[in-house]
Amino acid sequence: MINKSLLSLTMLMLCLFSRNYAQEIYAGRYKAVFTTAPQKVPTAKTPDGPLAGNGDIGLTLGGSPDKLSLYLGKNDFWRAYPVYPGGGIALPGWLEVKISALQGANFYAEQIQDKAFIAGKFTKENLTVSMNAWVAATRNTVVAEFIANKACSMKLGLYATKGNTSINTDGQNGEVIWVTRSFENTPLLEWPSHIAMALKVVGARVEKDGTLNLKPNQRVSLTVTMYTNHDRKDWKERTIKEAQSTTAGSIATMKKAHEAWWKDFWGRSNVRINDPFIEKYYYASQYLFGATSRGDKFAPGIWGPFVTRDSSAWGGDYHLNYNYQAPYWAAYSSNYIDQTDNFDQPLLDYMEKGKQHAKDLLEIKGIYYPVGIGPKGLVTTRWPLTPEEMLKRYATRENTIDGGYKFLGQKINAVFSVGNMLMRFYSTYDAVYARKIYPYLLECANFWEDYLKFENGRYVIYMDHYGEVMPNLKNNGQWRDQLGDFNSTLSVGLVKMLFKGIIDVSTFLKVDAERVEKWQHIVNHMSDFTVGEVDGKLSLKGVEKSPSAWHSRIAGLARVSIHGLILPGGVCGPKTDSAFNQILLSDVSRWKERMKAPGEWANTLGNGIETCFPAAVRVGYDSDEILKQLKDRITLQSLPNLWITADGGGTETLAAVPLTINEMMMQSYEQVIRIFPNWNKDKDASFDQLRAYGAFLVSSSLEKGEISYVKLLSEAGRPCIIDNPWPGKKVQLMRNGQKAELLSGNTFAFDTKPGEYLEMGIEK
Template identity: 25%
Template sequence: MYKTKIFKASFLFLNICVAVSSYAQQVRLPDPAYNLVLKAPVKTWDEALPLGNGLMGGLLWGEQNTIRLSLDRGDLWDERTHGEKEWWKKYTYQKGADLIAKKEFNTVNSWWDQAYNGVSPTKLPAGRIELKFPDGEVVREFELMEATAEGITRFNSGATINTFYSAKNPVAMLSIKGTAADSVMLFSPMDVYRKNAKGDGGPSSGGSVSKLGYPEAIKGKTATAEWYIQEAAEGLKYCVYLETKKSAKETLIAFTITSTVDGKDPLSLARERVAQALNKGYAGMLKPHAKWWAEFWKKSSVSIPDTAVQKQYNLVQYFYGAASRLKAPPMPLQGVWTADNGALPPWKGDYHNDLNTQMTYMAYQQSGRYEEGESYLNFLWDRRDFFKDFARDFYGTGGLACPGVMSYSGQPLGGWGQYSMSPTMSAWSAHLFYLHWLYTADDTFLREKAYPWSSGVGECMLGILKKDQNGLLKLPLSSSPEIFDNSPKAWLEPNSNYDLMSLKMLFLSLKEMAAQMGKTADEKKWADAAVALGDFHTKADGTLLLDAKYELTNSHRHLSNIIGIYPFNLINNESGKTDEKMIEASLQNWDKLGTNQWVGYTFSWMSCLRARVGDGEAAVKNLDIFVKAFVLRNGFHVNGDQTKSGYSGFTYRPFTLEGNFLASQAVHEMLMQSWSAKPGELNTGLIRIFPAMPKKWADASFTNLRAEGGSLVSGARKNNQTVSFSITAGRKGKLRIKDNFDGRVPKWNVKKVLKTGDVYEVNLEKGQKLKAVF
């Protein structure tokens, strides 16, 4: 009888485990209910339906009987330097520091800022395809089928256009059914410029394409095909080629963008690619494409009871697949969706390393989009020789450094010197290599890329830093990104908290990576460097200052002086009262200063930060504002408050992508966190299940989010209580889980789960699954 009761109880527990864990651990494809649907008309390119395959991108939009597809390719760049060629070799960092010490600020500004004032270097648009249908056809809506990355255009008549950018081949296809286009026209960027001059356009952007001085595109046409070849600068030519194939049931269009990067004859290559696609047909090309996307979505999923946030989350995950791929250019400011209004992209569509690139590539780790993230890491790795030259020529050091603002080739673009030429932007970029290693637990990547690249940055920083009279390492120049713009006041007293935090995180991460590889001498070197930087600058009440003298006294868009809280985690609420005091006082100060000078990404960054310190209500408040006021109807983040509701004094429109990815990461931070309260200490990470949940997210779940060490974590929550979770170990060793379960004790599926303080610990083999139910 006793054994029977035990058996029944065990059987019941097993069933509960299976039922609850299967609820949490079933990977979910994007629900069609959350697809992006745009009601026609869509009259501007930046509100269009975004499509892409990493290399190429497209924006689908239109009204009445006109459908447009704006074209882009990620590596189309004009790399011509404005002003003196390789100006950074002449106007070096040390020369700038010497003049700033003499208060000759304008001279230094003219050196480092003037390069950015030219038209180039710049990302280039690739033109537009425009389809005209009979007058009786009126477009009703556009829908992005996220599960298959397919765009559908629907007309009132029932006619449709299906569109996709192949995930497997550098081509895109359209299938038109139920109607036929009267004309299919291909416009070069200059054609678009001339159309816009007549009033057909959209929001203004980064200067006219006519200023590039290119010759007119060479155009060609046959009965079924149309193309143009554009001669750009410095030997670059690119070709946009489309061909039509008609049958009784559909009109099929295939197109591609080729360039001299692909081969000597872009036209022949384009013709060949398009012919192969047309021979396979729409269905034949769609099958491997859909399979690729099915695998993409299997990586992880989340489910939250907030339609607007869930929709934005799904869309942003889609952005990773559509705009960032291995062996393709990583996302600059606007990804593969460059302006289509006859103008060049805002801020040249460049790679901004004072926040934008780092935040764009900071949300892929937890969702397991590792290949998509490696696009940027490989980009940085492949340019390491140029970055070594830049460190030598501009900073006068060994090692390597990437410019704070750079082109596709990696050359510095200049701009406000306080961040565009700041060495610590490289330290923040190195943090991405560190995070990738932490989350993948890939020690080969650590040895071959993460440590070599990051230690190169470390060597450059050690070459710049000099000891002061107190033995502390100091930079010759210091700043805090975008604080005081480019005014003389923006040169802060070394080291600013931003520089201090960036450097300390770099050295601690290098210490940890060296320890993993058994490099004891390196480990000590980096540990000593981290200590030699000294403490953070605070007021007596703990408020983090800008530098040793100045306090942040006005609302500001960049959380630079509190970056040590997030994402670096140097200051956290699990490291004692001193850290807690800094967090509380600093956030009170930010609250007091208000949001008048915030932009969209500020809200999503603050959402991440509030979640990291366990404040779910503040996290969701900032996230809700972001989704409500700083997102266009197609999901693109825009810098200004589009509702003009007073969330920000900025109401301007240009879009950049980093705010989107920060919002996606904020969701991760609320659902699951994995970090060490002691950065730099090997194997001290801690997993936190539902650590910052707002009450209105009473029911939520996530599947296969990644934790440090490569572990897969799934969890389910009902009625504001965690009901189950599971962790599949990414490597052999000890798992540590924070007890934030409100006094409820988990039932484990394995033995020897021990508790020390508020932390559960268990040793697992790689691939072993730990399950818990309540």
């Protein structure tokens, strides 16, 4: 007898081997190419230069060939001040490399994404200097390797950013040059931040003035080691000591570990759709997310670790009414679960303050969050601290609105993040994770149980606003006349999501059974989403009632409503309510009618590319048209480093292309797996190891109009429900390589075991 566990492991290893090979081909095919020096470095938003990162440290290349600037960002280096500008994520500093002989030289660089390298080549006449820069995936070190075909000199400078109340020091220990930057002892600073950066040159001697003379074909490595006090207590000593111990051998070891980490990253999942343009941005977005977020480090803010100046837009904070959540949305189905480990901690850390806000400002239980927070219980969105500054920025002296915090008329800032928590829970059924997030879910439930009103047989929501309501210069400081939204689609959807989810999690954990009846009553009796009639067709309304003429109109499905209904709400779709889904589908079809120019589909230039495109897939809009509009949108507004930009934020756009394609390949909302649910069956495509709800890793291939196979790995041994990939045909189920059940019908349901490998094909 063959041991079934061994067979399962063997089959899995074969599968992993084949997809690793495929992924190296596809991820390695695409890179960003730069033929001119970056124009938006430094910037308050997303830089346009070549980028590399390890999910904690970010490297942004700026400057010109004769004066290269390697900007060094770090996700945990914050000025923990409650107001921006001034508060928020801060710039540690930069490494400057001056090569005067390259003044006026040609600029050429590549962002090589499968290896996470920045390769540069700078040429003037017969002098060429090549650079290979990277952020070590497993160490707190940045490496920039230089080689020149002719002798030339370089002048090096390591700089810590000054100003904004920081304290700076510098020094030299033997061959190591170091600088520090600290925020401490400033009024209202919630906690101190310190960072040290240490430069060690390997392969050449550096003169006292920072000059380094390169010999022909001599390889020189510039290494910068970085630690903060959030990494370790001995942040400065460790930085200097680690830099001192850096050698050519240790760099080679770091590089080997770096390449192994990225090889594993690219082996988690892949898609192949025979569309080079979309594939390029698919893999670029996955790369940028991998460079931005690391599960065991601080969560990335709006710009990730690619900050190039202090006081970046919105303080680079955790904006809770979609910006913070959105970058992670593709990570769950892409099987990058460990990259999402950092998401929950800032939310958990703010819970005590959130309880106090609910008690003090609304006199109810649960948690109530402002629009922007940071790490370690930091609030970033206080109104300006003086009436004079308030008047200057918001045209009113009233800086005590809602106790001095920016809630902006919205009650959903805490519950919004429940969507991400449920995505991960349903994708893994991990009991440890469920116990971690359950207290947060419970406090959200406590809040909404208190806040909801039960009227005329339904639960209704007063004074939670579809959009941000606040004083500003445009409305001359007048804003209260816009308060009064009733049953916003955003609120109704997210609250329904919350109570459906907490029933599932509490049942899974076998806790609070006595509360399930109440929660189910809320789910069953939540207000319906409001619709109206436009040109004889039903269409979605953003709110049931509102004093705002803009929100009162029948505008159809749009970004904000999508958040409550589809993503992350997940309470609507073709399977949930086919009649209502037809209304949403009709609304999506009108997006094209409202366009004034290519790229403006769904009005996503400001915000929402990561929301509207996947939502269009989910409701069943034509996939070819979606891809056409996606290409136009990317072409209209993206950067040379392949970062798709939006006016309202940065990192959230990284989910747009991966999530759109993943949803076309495979869907699993409501625990039902669907293979190629919205894809032109005349186009060949395949995917490996996309993660489905129920903790299944799913692979499939479509060739010449036919699905060739469906493979699943059951991680948690959950029941599997899957729509028949071959409608009308009987399907043979294989378990660990052995024939098992013969399945028939429109939808199959069968039990699985943990670690079981399953394969499906047409009965022969």
